[in-house]
Amino acid sequence: MMNAAMVPMEPPTPYWLTPDVRFEREVVMDITHEYMIAGEPHSVYLWGFIDPTDTGEKTFPSPPMRVKQGQIVHTFLKASHIHTIHHHGIEPTTHNDGVGHYSFDVQGEYTYQWYASQSGTYFYHCHVNTVLHAEMGMYGALIIDPPTGPGTVEGDGIGNFLPYDVEAIWVVDELDSSWREHSEHAALCGGDAGLNRLYPDVFVINGISNEATVLKVGGIDVTQFADTAPGVAVNAKMGDRVLIRYIHAGYFPQKVSIPEELGPVKVIAEDGRPLAVAETLDVVNDQSTLVITPAERKEFYLIPTTAGSFRVTMEIQHWITRRVVGTVSTLINVQ
Amino acid sequence: MDRRGFLKLSGGAAALVAGNVALFSWVPRAGAANVTINLSIASSNLTMIDGRVLHVLSYQNATLGIQPTIVCQEGDTLTITLNNTLGTNSAFAIANTDIRTDAAANATTTFSFTVPSAGTYIFHDDLNNGVNRVLGLHGTLVAMPAGVKNQPFAGGPTFVRQYKWLLGNYDPVWCDAVQANGDNYVASLANQADSFEPKYFTINGASFDQTHNANTELMGAVGNAALVRMLNAGMAVHSMHFHGNHVEVCSINHVNHADYRKKKDVIPMFPLDTRDVLLPFISPPDIPLGEFARGLDLATSPQHYPMHCHTELSQTAGGGFYPHGMHTGIVIGKEPLTEPDLTQDVAQL
Numbered sequence: 001m002m003n004a005a006m007v008p009m010e011p012p013t014p015y016w017l018t019p020d021v022r023f024e025r026e027v028v029m030d031i032t033h034e035y036m037i038a039g040e041p042h043s044v045y046l047w048g049f050i051d052p053t054d055t056g057e058k059t060f061p062s063p064p065m066r067v068k069q070g071q072i073v074h075t076f077l078k079a080s081h082i083h084t085i086h087h088h089g090i091e092p093t094t095h096n097d098g099v100g101h102y103s104f105d106v107q108g109e110y111t112y113q114w115y116a117s118q119s120g121t122y123f124y125h126c127h128v129n130t131v132l133h134a135e136m137g138m139y140g141a142l143i144i145d146p147p148t149g150p151g152t153v154e155g156d157g158i159g160n161f162l163p164y165d166v167e168a169i170w171v172v173d174e175l176d177s178s179w180r181e182h183s184e185h186a187a188l189c190g191g192d193a194g195l196n197r198l199y200p201d202v203f204v205i206n207g208i209s210n211e212a213t214v215l216k217v218g219g220i221d222v223t224q225f226a227d228t229a230p231g232v233a234v235n236a237k238m239g240d241r242v243l244i245r246y247i248h249a250g251y252f253p254q255k256v257s258i259p260e261e262l263g264p265v266k267v268i269a270e271d272g273r274p275l276a277v278a279e280t281l282d283v284v285n286d287q288s289t290l291v292i293t294p295a296e297r298k299e300f301y302l303i304p305t306t307a308g309s310f311r312v313t314m315e316i317q318h319w320i321t322r323r324v325v326g327t328v329s330t331l332i333n334v335q
Numbered sequence: 336m337d338r339r340g341f342l343k344l345s346g347g348a349a350a351l352v353a354g355n356v357a358l359f360s361w362v363p364r365a366g367a368a369n370v371t372i373n374l375s376i377a378s379s380n381l382t383m384i385d386g387r388v389l390h391v392l393s394y395q396n397a398t399l400g401i402q403p404t405i406v407c408q409e410g411d412t413l414t415i416t417l418n419n420t421l422g423t424n425s426a427f428a429i430a431n432t433d434i435r436t437d438a439a440a441n442a443t444t445t446f447s448f449t450v451p452s453a454g455t456y457i458f459h460d461d462l463n464n465g466v467n468r469v470l471g472l473h474g475t476l477v478a479m480p481a482g483v484k485n486q487p488f489a490g491g492p493t494f495v496r497q498y499k500w501l502l503g504n505y506d507p508v509w510c511d512a513v514q515a516n517g518d519n520y521v522a523s524l525a526n527q528a529d530s531f532e533p534k535y536f537t538i539n540g541a542s543f544d545q546t547h548n549a550n551t552e553l554m555g556a557v558g559n560a561a562l563v564r565m566l567n568a569g570m571a572v573h574s575m576h577f578h579g580n581h582v583e584v585c586s587i588n589h590v591n592h593a594d595y596r597k598k599k600d601v602i603p604m605f606p607l608d609t610r611d612v613l614l615p616f617i618s619p620p621d622i623p624l625g626e627f628a629r630g631l632d633l634a635t636s637p638q639h640y641p642m643h644c645h646t647e648l649s650q651t652a653g654g655g656f657y658p659h660g661m662h663t664g665i666v667i668g669k670e671p672l673t674e675p676d677l678t679q680d681v682a683q684l
Contacts, residue, residue, distance in 0.1 A: 091579050272581075273599070
């Protein structure tokens with residue numbers, strides 16, 4: 001086994017190919033979101049990746065990557081501190097997997113090279129001291145569309161492409177604001193930094209909680225709520241085909257409850273692989289429910305037939321006691 | 336120990352064999368057999384990856400070691416003699432079945448049962464709200480299908496190698512409390528379940544680079560599918576993430592999937608779950624073909640990947656020390672120098 005962790009020595013990308021698509025990501029470690037914690041506003045310090053080829057906006061989560069099945073992809077990482085990018089669910093060579101203990105960490109620049117073999121829902125995250133770096137927010141969505149691009153999704157049958165009219169990407173996480181006090185190298189060389197203990201006090205979809213969340217857009221403070229935030233709340237018409245790409249970015253089990261009035265909710269794909277036969281969620285107490293564990297992805301497909309605003313709730317359960325430690329929810333508005 | 340010689344020496348009797356993961360084997364036979372095994376229930380020390388020594392309770396045998404793996408064939412009659420040396424009552428139960436017996440403190444008990452249908456089973460002490468189990472009283476029963484060496488169940492997928500990953504969590508505060516206050520303190524801990532705060536996370540009793548051995552780290556040439564039998568004996572919810580290949584879900588708590596197997600890169604593991612998956616050992620599908628055209632050869636450049644729990648709190652030891660927790664390796668493109676014990680034993684069927 002190679003074990004080069006903590007020794008940044010990023011090499012040239014082996015077997016360099018001409019990519020079909022290229023992303024740039026640069027590490028930033030000074031993102032702040034203001035969340036309400038115990039009734040008071042608190043600035044919560046976050047890390048992430050920006051896209052310097054776009055606006056360079058410091059967002060949480062990091063900007064999504066979106067490619068088409070069949071493309072060769074380059075992800076260029078620039079990091080002034082030790083980080084990597086692991087494209088979760090993508091299976092390239094060791095060199096391009098972004099796990100320092102098996103290849104190398106990056107303190108400088110590296111171009112990850114990979115092939116988008118299968119459409120589906122993935123995500124990317126830093127894989128250095130992951131317990132801390134992912135908790136600090138170093139992740140973003142990664143979507144591989146079918147070769148035809150957005151608008152259809154493979155599922156409920158291998159090679160079966162379902163059209164959708166409305167799409168949402170929900171990245172769901174719990175944050176422990178006290179972890180912001182850790183050094184980025186906390187406990188890497190031993191010592192008890194308490195990284196086995198998480199007491200989350202912020203619960204978010206795409207970085208937005210149900211209470212006022214203040215973030216910067218174009219350098220200006222903007223207040224958002226999970227019930228209404230763009231990209232979180234879902235607006236559809238009756239009969240629309242709605243695709244929700246659910247990414248579990250936290251560490252505690254998440255119980256998702258979707259009101260039965262929205263009709264049957266099907267899981268058509270999981271972890272970037274289409275299901276041969278869609279699985280309809282069980283209905284318990286008038287809610288279609290499912291428990292999702294860390295890093296799983298689910299593609300939910302539903303066709304609402306009733307107008308109204310319907311609240312979808314994620315209960316965050318303690319990883320040992322299974323008690324609910326918090327919730328986050330949003331609305332599916334059907335006209 | 337020369338395994339074949341030992342088996343020959345043992346004639347037709349059941350034979351105990353030693354290995355990194357101790358197994359219980361038997362000689363080939365056409366049908367079901369009567370199999371016997373002795374297990375003591377005792378305390379012992381388990382050294383964690385950072386050197387911390389924990390006082391644990393376990394099923395053990397001088398040959399089998401602690402937290403043993405028992406391999407049988409479905410339909411066998413298994414007779415177990417339990418010598419409980421602890422000063423507290425214990426039990427032997429097979430999760431998700433009706434098979435169980437009590438084992439009174441400082442007493443010996445013998446009981447028999449018919450090995451259930453082919454699959455992977457946790458045996459454990461189910462007393463005190465799971466406290467006894469999480470302190471170490473657990474092990475693995477593998478029931479092979481009758482007359483089949485390379486499938487998890489009749490009609491299931493074919494594998495070249497098989498492994499078991501027994502997942503555990505340890506809270507040193509609990510271990511110290513039992514050591515300091517005596518075996519009966521487990522009953523007190525049963526009323527303090529919320530205080531359980533694990534600091535060590537293990538696969539087959541080991542963490543991270545301790546697991547780079549033939550019985551835990553997955554290794555094989557392209558095409559050599561491996562069956563991984565996962566059992567969660569701990570109290571935490573784990574979420575096992577495979578790099579390099581998606582796995583095919585073969586069984587979830589003994590519900591088998593013969594024809595269609597879902598492909599996943601994360602496998603949820605709730606406490607007492609057993610889930611069997613097949614890692615197909617295909618060439619990692621997101622390596623661009625152009626890399627092979629330019630000279631990449633997995634046979635000469637095997638690819639190394641992690642498998643780790645994505646409940647990242649479990650990637651720590653003693654509160655830090657990432658990634659020295661529930662984490663092992665996958666090597667694609669290279670045959671192991673030593674076969675996993677579980678594969679060797681099944682070859683004896």
